[in-house]
Amino acid sequence: MIGTRLLVSMLLAGATLAGCGASGEPARGTKTNGEAGIVAPQPPERLRAQVLETLPHDTNAFTQGYEIAHGVLYESTGRVGKSWVRAVDTTTGEELARVALPPPLFGEGITVVEDSLWQVTWQNGIAIRRDADTLAERERVEYSGEGWGLCHQAEEERLVMSDGSGTLTFRDPETFTETGSVRVRSGGERVDRLNELECVNGTVYANVWQTDTILRIDVGEGTVTGEIDASGLLEPSEQATADVLNGIAAIPGSEYFFLTGKLWPKTFRVRFVPQQ
Template sequence: MAVLACEPGDPGTEGARDALVAQQPPERLRVQVLETLRHDRNAFTQGFEIARGTLYEGTGRVGQSYVRAIDLTTGKELRRIMLPSPMFGEGITVTDTDLWQLTWQDGVAFRRDPRTLEERERVRYSGEGWGLCHQPEAERLVMSDGTDVLTFRDPRTFAEIGRVRIRSGGMPVDDLNELECVDDVVYANVWQTDTILRIDPDAGVVTGEIDASGLLKPHERAHADVLNGIAAIPGTDAFFITGKLWPKTFRVRFVPAG
Protein backbone atom coordinates (compact mmCIF):
# COMPACT_ATOMS: atom_id res chain seq x y z
CA MET A 1 0.00 0.00 0.00
CA ALA A 2 1.15 3.56 -0.65
CA VAL A 3 2.19 5.50 2.43
CA LEU A 4 1.10 9.09 2.88
CA ALA A 5 4.22 11.19 3.03
CA CYS A 6 4.70 14.04 5.49
CA GLU A 7 7.02 16.99 5.69
CA PRO A 8 10.41 16.16 7.17
CA GLY A 9 10.22 16.66 10.91
CA ASP A 10 6.46 16.13 11.21
CA PRO A 11 5.30 14.22 14.31
CA GLY A 12 4.87 10.53 13.61
CA THR A 13 7.81 10.38 11.20
CA GLU A 14 11.49 9.89 11.81
CA GLY A 15 11.51 13.62 12.38
CA ALA A 16 14.94 14.22 13.82
CA ARG A 17 16.69 12.10 11.18
CA ASP A 18 14.74 13.61 8.31
CA ALA A 19 15.30 17.15 9.56
CA LEU A 20 19.04 16.48 9.74
CA VAL A 21 19.09 14.97 6.24
CA ALA A 22 17.12 17.94 4.92
CA GLN A 23 19.89 20.30 6.05
CA GLN A 24 22.63 18.47 4.13
CA PRO A 25 23.74 20.04 0.83
CA PRO A 26 22.84 17.96 -2.23
CA GLU A 27 25.48 16.06 -4.18
CA ARG A 28 26.74 18.04 -7.17
CA LEU A 29 26.55 16.22 -10.50
CA ARG A 30 26.80 16.99 -14.21
CA VAL A 31 25.64 15.37 -17.43
CA GLN A 32 28.05 13.21 -19.39
CA VAL A 33 26.90 13.09 -23.03
CA LEU A 34 27.04 9.60 -24.54
CA GLU A 35 25.18 10.25 -27.79
CA THR A 36 23.43 13.09 -29.60
CA LEU A 37 20.18 12.37 -31.44
CA ARG A 38 17.67 14.38 -33.45
CA HIS A 39 14.59 15.86 -31.81
CA ASP A 40 11.60 17.52 -33.42
CA ARG A 41 12.35 21.21 -32.94
CA ASN A 42 8.63 21.99 -33.19
CA ALA A 43 7.81 19.82 -30.16
CA PHE A 44 7.06 21.90 -27.04
CA THR A 45 8.07 18.99 -24.82
CA GLN A 46 6.20 18.59 -21.53
CA GLY A 47 6.50 14.85 -20.84
CA PHE A 48 9.10 12.28 -21.91
CA GLU A 49 9.08 8.58 -20.99
CA ILE A 50 10.22 5.18 -22.24
CA ALA A 51 8.10 2.08 -21.72
CA ARG A 52 8.15 -1.31 -23.44
CA GLY A 53 10.41 -0.22 -26.30
CA THR A 54 8.46 2.95 -27.01
CA LEU A 55 9.37 6.58 -26.38
CA TYR A 56 6.32 8.60 -25.39
CA GLU A 57 6.29 12.38 -25.67
CA GLY A 58 3.62 14.84 -24.57
CA THR A 59 3.66 18.44 -25.75
CA GLY A 60 2.01 21.73 -24.84
CA ARG A 61 0.64 24.95 -26.34
CA VAL A 62 -2.98 25.72 -27.07
CA GLY A 63 -4.15 24.06 -30.28
CA GLN A 64 -0.83 22.24 -30.68
CA SER A 65 -0.80 19.85 -27.71
CA TYR A 66 -0.51 16.13 -28.40
CA VAL A 67 0.85 12.85 -27.10
CA ARG A 68 2.77 10.57 -29.42
CA ALA A 69 4.51 7.20 -29.44
CA ILE A 70 7.88 6.73 -31.17
CA ASP A 71 9.61 3.43 -31.97
CA LEU A 72 12.90 3.47 -30.07
CA THR A 73 14.70 1.33 -32.64
CA THR A 74 13.74 3.17 -35.81
CA GLY A 75 12.80 6.60 -34.50
CA LYS A 76 9.56 6.36 -36.48
CA GLU A 77 6.47 8.02 -35.05
CA LEU A 78 3.89 5.28 -34.53
CA ARG A 79 0.86 7.22 -33.30
CA ARG A 80 -0.17 10.76 -32.38
CA ILE A 81 -3.31 12.02 -30.65
CA MET A 82 -4.11 15.74 -30.41
CA LEU A 83 -5.65 17.21 -27.29
CA PRO A 84 -8.96 19.03 -27.70
CA SER A 85 -8.38 22.76 -28.11
CA PRO A 86 -7.99 24.94 -26.07
CA MET A 87 -6.42 22.40 -23.67
CA PHE A 88 -2.70 22.79 -22.94
CA GLY A 89 -0.87 19.47 -22.51
CA GLU A 90 1.63 18.84 -19.72
CA GLY A 91 3.39 15.82 -18.16
CA ILE A 92 2.78 12.17 -19.00
CA THR A 93 3.57 8.80 -17.47
CA VAL A 94 2.94 5.14 -18.28
CA THR A 95 1.77 2.47 -15.84
CA ASP A 96 1.22 -1.25 -16.45
CA THR A 97 -2.21 -0.54 -17.91
CA ASP A 98 -2.53 3.15 -18.72
CA LEU A 99 -0.91 6.29 -20.01
CA TRP A 100 -1.79 9.37 -17.95
CA GLN A 101 -1.54 12.85 -19.45
CA LEU A 102 -1.90 16.11 -17.52
CA THR A 103 -3.21 19.47 -18.65
CA TRP A 104 -1.78 22.74 -17.39
CA GLN A 105 -4.68 24.88 -16.13
CA ASP A 106 -7.63 22.84 -17.39
CA GLY A 107 -7.81 20.58 -14.31
CA VAL A 108 -8.15 17.43 -16.42
CA ALA A 109 -6.04 14.27 -16.50
CA PHE A 110 -6.51 11.95 -19.48
CA ARG A 111 -6.27 8.20 -18.92
CA ARG A 112 -5.27 6.60 -22.22
CA ASP A 113 -4.56 3.23 -23.79
CA PRO A 114 -0.73 3.15 -24.01
CA ARG A 115 -0.88 1.12 -27.23
CA THR A 116 -3.38 3.20 -29.21
CA LEU A 117 -3.20 6.44 -27.16
CA GLU A 118 -6.99 6.60 -27.34
CA GLU A 119 -8.77 8.27 -24.46
CA ARG A 120 -10.30 5.98 -21.82
CA GLU A 121 -11.35 8.49 -19.18
CA ARG A 122 -11.04 12.08 -18.02
CA VAL A 123 -10.45 12.79 -14.34
CA ARG A 124 -10.76 16.20 -12.71
CA TYR A 125 -8.17 17.59 -10.29
CA SER A 126 -7.63 20.96 -8.63
CA GLY A 127 -4.66 23.25 -9.25
CA GLU A 128 -2.19 23.20 -12.10
CA GLY A 129 -0.64 20.14 -13.74
CA TRP A 130 3.09 20.20 -14.59
CA GLY A 131 5.02 16.90 -14.35
CA LEU A 132 4.05 13.29 -13.70
CA CYS A 133 5.80 9.96 -13.12
CA HIS A 134 5.01 6.47 -11.77
CA GLN A 135 6.53 4.60 -8.83
CA PRO A 136 5.21 1.03 -9.25
CA GLU A 137 6.66 -0.38 -6.03
CA ALA A 138 5.11 2.42 -4.00
CA GLU A 139 1.87 2.02 -6.00
CA ARG A 140 1.58 5.72 -6.70
CA LEU A 141 1.94 8.47 -9.26
CA VAL A 142 4.02 11.53 -8.39
CA MET A 143 2.78 14.88 -9.70
CA SER A 144 4.24 18.41 -9.70
CA ASP A 145 2.32 21.66 -10.00
CA GLY A 146 5.09 24.26 -10.24
CA THR A 147 5.34 24.77 -6.48
CA ASP A 148 7.55 23.05 -3.90
CA VAL A 149 4.90 20.34 -3.42
CA LEU A 150 4.84 16.86 -4.96
CA THR A 151 1.44 15.17 -4.84
CA PHE A 152 0.99 11.40 -4.69
CA ARG A 153 -1.94 9.90 -6.61
CA ASP A 154 -3.52 6.51 -7.06
CA PRO A 155 -2.34 5.09 -10.43
CA ARG A 156 -5.79 3.64 -11.16
CA THR A 157 -8.15 6.42 -10.09
CA PHE A 158 -5.88 9.49 -9.96
CA ALA A 159 -7.23 10.25 -6.47
CA GLU A 160 -4.81 12.13 -4.22
CA ILE A 161 -3.26 9.87 -1.56
CA GLY A 162 -0.60 12.15 -0.09
CA ARG A 163 1.77 15.03 -0.63
CA VAL A 164 5.20 16.24 0.44
CA ARG A 165 7.04 19.56 0.40
CA ILE A 166 10.52 19.45 -1.13
CA ARG A 167 13.54 21.02 0.60
CA SER A 168 17.17 21.48 -0.38
CA GLY A 169 19.56 22.35 2.43
CA GLY A 170 16.51 23.15 4.54
CA MET A 171 15.06 25.63 2.02
CA PRO A 172 11.97 25.12 -0.17
CA VAL A 173 12.48 24.34 -3.86
CA ASP A 174 9.72 25.38 -6.25
CA ASP A 175 9.23 25.40 -10.03
CA LEU A 176 9.43 21.60 -10.06
CA ASN A 177 8.44 20.66 -13.59
CA GLU A 178 8.75 17.50 -15.72
CA LEU A 179 9.37 14.40 -13.59
CA GLU A 180 10.96 10.97 -14.01
CA CYS A 181 10.65 8.20 -11.43
CA VAL A 182 13.49 5.69 -11.13
CA ASP A 183 12.91 3.15 -8.35
CA ASP A 184 12.49 5.22 -5.17
CA VAL A 185 14.02 8.41 -6.63
CA VAL A 186 12.33 11.25 -8.51
CA TYR A 187 14.23 13.41 -11.01
CA ALA A 188 12.75 16.86 -11.67
CA ASN A 189 13.50 19.60 -14.15
CA VAL A 190 13.54 23.02 -12.52
CA TRP A 191 11.63 25.39 -14.79
CA GLN A 192 13.62 28.13 -16.53
CA THR A 193 16.96 26.56 -15.52
CA ASP A 194 19.46 23.98 -16.77
CA THR A 195 19.19 22.14 -13.47
CA ILE A 196 17.76 18.68 -12.80
CA LEU A 197 17.13 17.69 -9.18
CA ARG A 198 17.38 14.19 -7.71
CA ILE A 199 14.76 13.92 -4.97
CA ASP A 200 13.97 11.48 -2.17
CA PRO A 201 10.18 11.88 -2.26
CA ASP A 202 9.55 10.08 1.03
CA ALA A 203 11.87 12.38 2.99
CA GLY A 204 11.01 15.41 0.85
CA VAL A 205 14.70 16.12 0.32
CA VAL A 206 16.85 17.02 -2.70
CA THR A 207 19.80 14.60 -2.66
CA GLY A 208 21.45 15.65 -5.91
CA GLU A 209 21.69 18.72 -8.14
CA ILE A 210 22.61 18.02 -11.77
CA ASP A 211 24.09 20.68 -14.04
CA ALA A 212 22.77 20.14 -17.58
CA SER A 213 24.02 23.42 -19.04
CA GLY A 214 25.93 23.79 -22.29
CA LEU A 215 24.17 21.04 -24.22
CA LEU A 216 22.99 23.26 -27.06
CA LYS A 217 25.24 25.47 -29.13
CA PRO A 218 24.54 29.24 -28.96
CA HIS A 219 22.77 29.35 -32.33
CA GLU A 220 20.59 26.35 -31.31
CA ARG A 221 19.82 27.91 -27.95
CA ALA A 222 18.60 31.10 -29.62
CA HIS A 223 15.66 29.28 -31.19
CA ALA A 224 14.93 26.87 -28.30
CA ASP A 225 13.00 27.10 -25.06
CA VAL A 226 13.89 25.58 -21.68
CA LEU A 227 15.29 22.18 -20.73
CA ASN A 228 12.30 19.93 -20.07
CA GLY A 229 12.27 16.18 -20.61
CA ILE A 230 13.87 13.28 -18.75
CA ALA A 231 13.39 9.65 -19.80
CA ALA A 232 15.26 6.87 -18.00
CA ILE A 233 16.49 4.19 -20.42
CA PRO A 234 15.42 0.82 -18.96
CA GLY A 235 18.19 -1.61 -18.08
CA THR A 236 20.88 1.09 -18.07
CA ASP A 237 22.08 3.97 -15.93
CA ALA A 238 21.51 6.39 -18.83
CA PHE A 239 18.76 8.89 -19.64
CA PHE A 240 17.41 10.75 -22.64
CA ILE A 241 17.07 14.47 -21.94
CA THR A 242 15.72 17.22 -24.19
CA GLY A 243 13.82 20.49 -24.03
CA LYS A 244 10.96 22.50 -25.44
CA LEU A 245 11.64 23.24 -29.12
CA TRP A 246 15.07 21.63 -28.87
CA PRO A 247 16.59 20.26 -32.11
CA LYS A 248 18.43 17.53 -30.20
CA THR A 249 17.93 14.80 -27.64
CA PHE A 250 20.94 13.70 -25.61
CA ARG A 251 21.68 10.26 -24.17
CA VAL A 252 23.51 11.03 -20.95
CA ARG A 253 24.67 9.75 -17.60
CA PHE A 254 24.58 11.78 -14.39
CA VAL A 255 28.13 11.75 -12.97
CA PRO A 256 29.88 13.56 -10.10
CA ALA A 257 30.84 17.14 -10.94
CA GLY A 258 34.51 17.96 -11.17
Protein backbone atom coordinates in the same frame (compact mmCIF):
# COMPACT_ATOMS: atom_id res chain seq x y z
CA MET B 1 11.12 11.00 -36.53
CA ILE B 2 13.78 9.44 -34.35
CA GLY B 3 16.14 7.60 -36.67
CA THR B 4 18.14 4.46 -36.56
CA ARG B 5 20.77 6.05 -34.35
CA LEU B 6 18.22 5.90 -31.57
CA LEU B 7 17.78 2.24 -32.25
CA VAL B 8 21.53 1.69 -32.05
CA SER B 9 21.88 3.63 -28.85
CA MET B 10 18.98 1.82 -27.26
CA LEU B 11 20.34 -1.55 -28.23
CA LEU B 12 23.80 -0.69 -27.00
CA ALA B 13 22.44 0.62 -23.74
CA GLY B 14 20.37 -2.48 -23.20
CA ALA B 15 23.08 -4.90 -24.26
CA THR B 16 25.86 -3.49 -22.16
CA LEU B 17 24.10 -2.25 -19.09
CA ALA B 18 21.09 -4.45 -18.56
CA GLY B 19 20.54 -5.06 -14.90
CA CYS B 20 22.55 -2.10 -13.70
CA GLY B 21 20.94 0.31 -11.28
CA ALA B 22 20.08 3.88 -12.22
CA SER B 23 22.80 5.76 -10.46
CA GLY B 24 23.22 4.08 -7.12
CA GLU B 25 21.44 4.71 -3.89
CA PRO B 26 20.85 8.39 -3.23
CA ALA B 27 22.43 9.86 -0.18
CA ARG B 28 20.15 10.57 2.72
CA GLY B 29 19.00 14.11 2.91
CA THR B 30 19.67 14.48 6.58
CA LYS B 31 22.18 13.31 9.15
CA THR B 32 22.49 13.36 12.89
CA ASN B 33 25.29 15.17 14.67
CA GLY B 34 25.72 12.44 17.21
CA GLU B 35 23.13 13.68 19.63
CA ALA B 36 19.86 11.82 19.56
CA GLY B 37 17.03 13.75 17.99
CA ILE B 38 19.12 16.50 16.42
CA VAL B 39 19.13 16.45 12.64
CA ALA B 40 21.03 18.79 10.34
CA PRO B 41 20.30 19.24 6.63
CA GLN B 42 22.78 17.67 4.29
CA PRO B 43 23.67 19.50 1.09
CA PRO B 44 22.89 17.67 -2.14
CA GLU B 45 25.56 15.89 -4.13
CA ARG B 46 26.80 18.05 -7.01
CA LEU B 47 26.47 16.29 -10.37
CA ARG B 48 26.61 17.17 -14.04
CA ALA B 49 25.10 15.71 -17.20
CA GLN B 50 27.81 13.98 -19.25
CA VAL B 51 26.77 13.75 -22.90
CA LEU B 52 27.37 10.37 -24.52
CA GLU B 53 25.37 10.80 -27.70
CA THR B 54 23.46 13.50 -29.53
CA LEU B 55 20.28 12.66 -31.43
CA PRO B 56 17.74 14.72 -33.38
CA HIS B 57 14.60 16.13 -31.75
CA ASP B 58 11.48 17.64 -33.30
CA THR B 59 11.84 21.42 -33.13
CA ASN B 60 8.04 21.73 -33.23
CA ALA B 61 7.72 19.75 -30.01
CA PHE B 62 7.04 22.01 -27.01
CA THR B 63 8.01 19.07 -24.82
CA GLN B 64 6.12 18.60 -21.56
CA GLY B 65 6.44 14.86 -20.93
CA TYR B 66 9.11 12.35 -21.91
CA GLU B 67 9.19 8.69 -20.89
CA ILE B 68 10.22 5.25 -22.16
CA ALA B 69 8.05 2.25 -21.33
CA HIS B 70 7.51 -1.13 -22.98
CA GLY B 71 10.13 -0.30 -25.64
CA VAL B 72 8.27 2.86 -26.62
CA LEU B 73 9.41 6.48 -26.30
CA TYR B 74 6.42 8.61 -25.34
CA GLU B 75 6.47 12.38 -25.71
CA SER B 76 3.78 14.94 -24.94
CA THR B 77 3.71 18.61 -25.87
CA GLY B 78 1.95 21.75 -24.74
CA ARG B 79 0.37 24.97 -25.99
CA VAL B 80 -3.26 25.27 -26.98
CA GLY B 81 -3.87 23.86 -30.44
CA LYS B 82 -0.37 22.40 -30.62
CA SER B 83 -0.58 19.78 -27.90
CA TRP B 84 -0.14 16.15 -28.84
CA VAL B 85 1.13 12.82 -27.56
CA ARG B 86 3.35 10.61 -29.66
CA ALA B 87 4.61 7.03 -29.29
CA VAL B 88 7.77 5.95 -31.13
CA ASP B 89 9.16 2.41 -31.25
CA THR B 90 12.65 2.57 -29.75
CA THR B 91 13.88 -0.36 -31.82
CA THR B 92 12.66 0.74 -35.25
CA GLY B 93 12.16 4.48 -34.83
CA GLU B 94 8.66 4.03 -36.26
CA GLU B 95 5.92 6.35 -35.04
CA LEU B 96 3.37 3.96 -33.60
CA ALA B 97 0.68 6.43 -32.64
CA ARG B 98 0.04 10.15 -32.34
CA VAL B 99 -3.00 12.01 -31.06
CA ALA B 100 -3.76 15.72 -30.85
CA LEU B 101 -5.22 17.36 -27.77
CA PRO B 102 -8.04 19.65 -28.93
CA PRO B 103 -8.41 23.26 -27.72
CA PRO B 104 -8.79 24.58 -25.12
CA LEU B 105 -6.65 21.90 -23.53
CA PHE B 106 -2.94 22.57 -22.94
CA GLY B 107 -1.03 19.32 -22.62
CA GLU B 108 1.49 18.68 -19.89
CA GLY B 109 3.16 15.60 -18.37
CA ILE B 110 2.56 11.94 -19.16
CA THR B 111 3.35 8.60 -17.57
CA VAL B 112 2.59 4.97 -18.35
CA VAL B 113 0.76 2.69 -15.91
CA GLU B 114 0.61 -0.84 -17.33
CA ASP B 115 -1.52 -0.57 -20.49
CA SER B 116 -2.61 3.01 -19.85
CA LEU B 117 -0.99 6.41 -20.26
CA TRP B 118 -2.01 9.29 -18.02
CA GLN B 119 -1.75 12.81 -19.44
CA VAL B 120 -2.29 15.93 -17.38
CA THR B 121 -3.17 19.43 -18.56
CA TRP B 122 -1.75 22.75 -17.42
CA GLN B 123 -4.68 24.81 -16.14
CA ASN B 124 -7.63 22.78 -17.41
CA GLY B 125 -7.89 20.54 -14.33
CA ILE B 126 -8.31 17.46 -16.49
CA ALA B 127 -6.28 14.26 -16.53
CA ILE B 128 -6.80 11.94 -19.48
CA ARG B 129 -6.26 8.21 -19.38
CA ARG B 130 -5.24 6.85 -22.77
CA ASP B 131 -4.64 3.43 -24.24
CA ALA B 132 -0.84 3.10 -24.13
CA ASP B 133 -0.79 1.38 -27.54
CA THR B 134 -3.20 3.51 -29.58
CA LEU B 135 -3.19 6.64 -27.34
CA ALA B 136 -6.98 6.68 -27.74
CA GLU B 137 -8.77 8.49 -24.94
CA ARG B 138 -10.38 6.15 -22.40
CA GLU B 139 -11.34 8.35 -19.46
CA ARG B 140 -11.20 11.87 -18.07
CA VAL B 141 -10.69 12.71 -14.42
CA GLU B 142 -10.85 16.15 -12.84
CA TYR B 143 -8.34 17.48 -10.31
CA SER B 144 -7.73 20.83 -8.65
CA GLY B 145 -4.72 23.04 -9.27
CA GLU B 146 -2.24 23.05 -12.13
CA GLY B 147 -0.70 20.05 -13.85
CA TRP B 148 2.98 20.13 -14.87
CA GLY B 149 5.05 16.92 -14.60
CA LEU B 150 4.02 13.34 -13.97
CA CYS B 151 5.73 9.98 -13.32
CA HIS B 152 4.81 6.55 -11.99
CA GLN B 153 6.48 5.00 -8.95
CA ALA B 154 5.44 1.42 -9.59
CA GLU B 155 7.12 0.07 -6.44
CA GLU B 156 5.13 2.54 -4.33
CA GLU B 157 1.96 2.05 -6.40
CA ARG B 158 1.54 5.79 -6.86
CA LEU B 159 1.88 8.60 -9.32
CA VAL B 160 4.00 11.66 -8.56
CA MET B 161 2.80 14.98 -9.99
CA SER B 162 4.24 18.49 -10.01
CA ASP B 163 2.31 21.76 -10.29
CA GLY B 164 5.06 24.32 -10.75
CA SER B 165 5.65 24.73 -7.02
CA GLY B 166 8.06 22.83 -4.78
CA THR B 167 5.34 20.45 -3.64
CA LEU B 168 4.88 17.05 -5.26
CA THR B 169 1.50 15.36 -5.07
CA PHE B 170 0.97 11.62 -4.87
CA ARG B 171 -1.96 10.07 -6.70
CA ASP B 172 -3.59 6.69 -7.04
CA PRO B 173 -2.39 5.21 -10.36
CA GLU B 174 -5.84 3.77 -11.11
CA THR B 175 -8.21 6.54 -10.05
CA PHE B 176 -5.91 9.61 -10.10
CA THR B 177 -7.21 10.48 -6.61
CA GLU B 178 -4.78 12.49 -4.50
CA THR B 179 -3.29 10.35 -1.73
CA GLY B 180 -0.71 12.71 -0.24
CA SER B 181 1.96 15.27 -0.94
CA VAL B 182 5.48 16.26 0.05
CA ARG B 183 7.19 19.66 0.24
CA VAL B 184 10.68 19.30 -1.20
CA ARG B 185 13.71 20.90 0.44
CA SER B 186 17.34 21.14 -0.57
CA GLY B 187 19.84 21.58 2.24
CA GLY B 188 16.94 22.69 4.41
CA GLU B 189 15.75 25.32 1.92
CA ARG B 190 12.51 25.08 0.01
CA VAL B 191 12.75 24.45 -3.71
CA ASP B 192 10.32 25.75 -6.32
CA ARG B 193 9.24 25.38 -9.95
CA LEU B 194 9.53 21.59 -10.20
CA ASN B 195 8.50 20.64 -13.71
CA GLU B 196 9.03 17.49 -15.83
CA LEU B 197 9.49 14.39 -13.69
CA GLU B 198 11.07 10.97 -14.02
CA CYS B 199 10.62 8.13 -11.53
CA VAL B 200 13.58 5.75 -11.36
CA ASN B 201 13.94 2.98 -8.79
CA GLY B 202 12.36 4.90 -5.94
CA THR B 203 14.05 8.19 -6.84
CA VAL B 204 12.35 11.12 -8.58
CA TYR B 205 14.20 13.44 -10.95
CA ALA B 206 12.72 16.87 -11.65
CA ASN B 207 13.96 19.63 -13.88
CA VAL B 208 13.50 23.09 -12.47
CA TRP B 209 11.53 25.40 -14.76
CA GLN B 210 13.58 28.09 -16.50
CA THR B 211 16.88 26.61 -15.34
CA ASP B 212 19.34 23.98 -16.54
CA THR B 213 19.14 22.25 -13.17
CA ILE B 214 17.74 18.79 -12.53
CA LEU B 215 17.07 17.74 -8.95
CA ARG B 216 17.36 14.17 -7.69
CA ILE B 217 14.74 13.83 -4.98
CA ASP B 218 14.06 11.35 -2.22
CA VAL B 219 10.30 11.90 -2.12
CA GLY B 220 9.90 9.78 1.01
CA GLU B 221 12.11 12.23 2.92
CA GLY B 222 11.12 15.26 0.83
CA THR B 223 14.79 16.07 0.29
CA VAL B 224 17.01 16.81 -2.68
CA THR B 225 19.89 14.33 -2.66
CA GLY B 226 21.55 15.50 -5.87
CA GLU B 227 21.68 18.68 -7.92
CA ILE B 228 22.56 18.09 -11.56
CA ASP B 229 24.01 20.82 -13.77
CA ALA B 230 22.67 20.21 -17.29
CA SER B 231 23.79 23.54 -18.72
CA GLY B 232 25.58 23.94 -22.02
CA LEU B 233 23.83 21.13 -23.89
CA LEU B 234 22.74 23.36 -26.77
CA GLU B 235 25.00 25.63 -28.77
CA PRO B 236 24.24 29.34 -28.27
CA SER B 237 22.83 29.52 -31.81
CA GLU B 238 20.51 26.60 -31.06
CA GLN B 239 19.48 28.04 -27.72
CA ALA B 240 18.40 31.25 -29.43
CA THR B 241 15.44 29.52 -31.07
CA ALA B 242 14.76 26.97 -28.35
CA ASP B 243 12.85 27.19 -25.08
CA VAL B 244 13.82 25.68 -21.72
CA LEU B 245 15.13 22.27 -20.73
CA ASN B 246 12.10 20.08 -20.04
CA GLY B 247 12.27 16.35 -20.65
CA ILE B 248 13.86 13.51 -18.71
CA ALA B 249 13.41 9.92 -19.87
CA ALA B 250 15.35 7.16 -18.13
CA ILE B 251 16.56 4.43 -20.48
CA PRO B 252 15.38 1.22 -18.78
CA GLY B 253 18.05 -1.20 -17.64
CA SER B 254 20.82 1.38 -17.85
CA GLU B 255 22.30 4.35 -16.06
CA TYR B 256 21.46 6.55 -19.04
CA PHE B 257 18.82 9.21 -19.62
CA PHE B 258 17.53 11.13 -22.60
CA LEU B 259 17.33 14.86 -21.96
CA THR B 260 15.62 17.36 -24.21
CA GLY B 261 13.66 20.58 -24.02
CA LYS B 262 10.87 22.64 -25.49
CA LEU B 263 11.53 23.23 -29.20
CA TRP B 264 15.03 21.79 -28.84
CA PRO B 265 16.67 20.48 -32.04
CA LYS B 266 18.45 17.74 -30.12
CA THR B 267 17.98 14.99 -27.58
CA PHE B 268 21.01 14.06 -25.54
CA ARG B 269 21.83 10.63 -24.14
CA VAL B 270 23.56 11.39 -20.86
CA ARG B 271 24.55 10.01 -17.53
CA PHE B 272 24.84 11.92 -14.32
CA VAL B 273 28.39 12.04 -12.92
CA PRO B 274 29.98 13.91 -10.03
CA GLN B 275 31.19 17.40 -10.79
CA GLN B 276 34.97 17.71 -10.97
